[in-house]
Amino acid sequence: GSADLETEVVVLGSGPGGYTAAFRAADLGKKVVLVERYSNIGGVCLNVGCIPSKALLHTAEVINEAKEFAHYGVKFGEPEIDIDAIRAHKDGVVSKLTGGLKALAKQRKVTIVHGYGRFTSANTVEVEAEDGSKQTVKFANCIIAAGSRVTKLPFIPWDDPRVMDSTDALALAEVPKRMLVVGGGIIGLEMATVYHALGAKITVVELSPGLMPGADRDIVKPLHNAIKKQYENIYLDTKVTAIEPTPEGLVCTFEGKGAPEKDTFDRVLVAIGRSPNGGLIDAGKAGVFVGARGFIPVDKQMRTNVPHIFAIGDIVGQPMLAHKATHEGKVAAEVIAGHKSYFDAKTIPSVAYTSPEVAWMGKTEEQCKSEGIAIEKGVFPWAASGRALSMDAGNGVTKVLFDKESGRIIGTGIAGKNAGELIAEAVLALEMGADAHDIGLTVHPHPTLSETLNFAAEVAEGTCTDIY
Numbered sequence: 001g002s003a004d005l006e007t008e009v010v011v012l013g014s015g016p017g018g019y020t021a022a023f024r025a026a027d028l029g030k031k032v033v034l035v036e037r038y039s040n041i042g043g044v045c046l047n048v049g050c051i052p053s054k055a056l057l058h059t060a061e062v063i064n065e066a067k068e069f070a071h072y073g074v075k076f077g078e079p080e081i082d083i084d085a086i087r088a089h090k091d092g093v094v095s096k097l098t099g100g101l102k103a104l105a106k107q108r109k110v111t112i113v114h115g116y117g118r119f120t121s122a123n124t125v126e127v128e129a130e131d132g133s134k135q136t137v138k139f140a141n142c143i144i145a146a147g148s149r150v151t152k153l154p155f156i157p158w159d160d161p162r163v164m165d166s167t168d169a170l171a172l173a174e175v176p177k178r179m180l181v182v183g184g185g186i187i188g189l190e191m192a193t194v195y196h197a198l199g200a201k202i203t204v205v206e207l208s209p210g211l212m213p214g215a216d217r218d219i220v221k222p223l224h225n226a227i228k229k230q231y232e233n234i235y236l237d238t239k240v241t242a243i244e245p246t247p248e249g250l251v252c253t254f255e256g257k258g259a260p261e262k263d264t265f266d267r268v269l270v271a272i273g274r275s276p277n278g279g280l281i282d283a284g285k286a287g288v289f290v291g292a293r294g295f296i297p298v299d300k301q302m303r304t305n306v307p308h309i310f311a312i313g314d315i316v317g318q319p320m321l322a323h324k325a326t327h328e329g330k331v332a333a334e335v336i337a338g339h340k341s342y343f344d345a346k347t348i349p350s351v352a353y354t355s356p357e358v359a360w361m362g363k364t365e366e367q368c369k370s371e372g373i374a375i376e377k378g379v380f381p382w383a384a385s386g387r388a389l390s391m392d393a394g395n396g397v398t399k400v401l402f403d404k405e406s407g408r409i410i411g412t413g414i415a416g417k418n419a420g421e422l423i424a425e426a427v428l429a430l431e432m433g434a435d436a437h438d439i440g441l442t443v444h445p446h447p448t449l450s451e452t453l454n455f456a457a458e459v460a461e462g463t464c465t466d467i468y
């Protein structure tokens, strides 16, 4: 058929993976078309993910700190919550970023086409606009960056507005009196942090035996201990088997130890995971293989089974994180431009921006154990850090793991204020192949939380002098 648009590179989806790939390709001299179904570019991360959640979490942090400081001689009184202003602050942060992205796309002469894209052949994508009009984009190379969507359990009454997914929760319609959070992972616990600070009574229900599956238990403990005191209930090893809307509230049925058979909540947030969008783009018409669960397999150059079609971000696999998507996006664009790039990260860090934060990278201690890797471990409790104590952050902990054979850092877990910032140094150490001596001899500024990494390395070496 005839094409309305012809381009060297078409990028399907404008999330962190897609816009990064589009910009990098344009910077390398390629003619680029970026296809996005929604009117705002930026994808899940900017619009309904990382950024709005962090804006609300900052609000929560300010409320919590003000409250806690009553113990230390300054009382601010009960916070007055203006939910419209809080929402406006969050929306303002998002629109600054999406507006900025639009300007950056324009500067680079990246053409944005709004509408839903589907493959019609190995060299054409058809984009259907909201008004039903269709446009065909003929391409030499394609980068699939169509991301993921909320996983929907079948028995959940989604048409009731009191039942929320993460997008609904971020919209902040109201602060419910009692809220159930289904799923004790990163997204569920971040939203629980926000709603608790705003005044909701929180119950968390998690299917597995512990919160934040994937992290070491000792690193999750400071968070668990903190929220155990704040929340109404935390049910582990428990599942929700039914949610029944009634005029009085949502009647939830539980199955598991410690949970009542039924309880009634004003709102329920379901945060049990995300599913890749691989099955929704007619990939088969381009000959692109999509796995059973909707992920698109790629090689280290982000190439699908069709050599001129690439895929990046949430749609290619776990972990579904923005910083993975952006790095993969650069690789795909560079490979298309003829560079010998490939995705070679040794680790992708995970961060929960809860209070306290929980961050980890590399292998967990649990993984080392199950893989039979001998390790040397250094743990530094923040109760011995002067900076942590002066910031009321003595509940934190920094744990660094070293491979016994090579001596090199192999994993790190940090719990505590700003753990998400602190983990970056451990990631760099891992990428550079640092050992405990390298980290121990690196002079860190005093007094800082960053020293705890230094001290944990010294603990592993046996050279730590204990209190700072």
Ligand code: FAD
Binding pocket: 012, 013, 014, 015, 016, 017, 018, 035, 036, 037, 038, 042, 043, 044, 045, 046, 048, 049, 050, 051, 053, 115, 116, 117, 118, 145, 146, 147, 148, 166, 167, 187, 277, 280, 281, 312, 313, 314, 315, 320, 321, 322, 323, 325
């Ligand atoms: P996405 O961001 O999902 O973007 C895909 C884009 O493609 C979307 O804009 C979509 O509209 C568009 N699209 C899809 N199909 C089509 C089609 N057929 N035609 C046209 N357009 C299409 N990650 C972090 O690293 N840090 C965090 O703090 C963090 N917090 C999060 C909080 C929440 C509440 C959620 C839900 C996620 C969070 N994430 C976080 C995950 C992060 O948002 C994703 O990993 C990231 O957005 C993935 O980027 P992507 O480019 O693969 O796809």
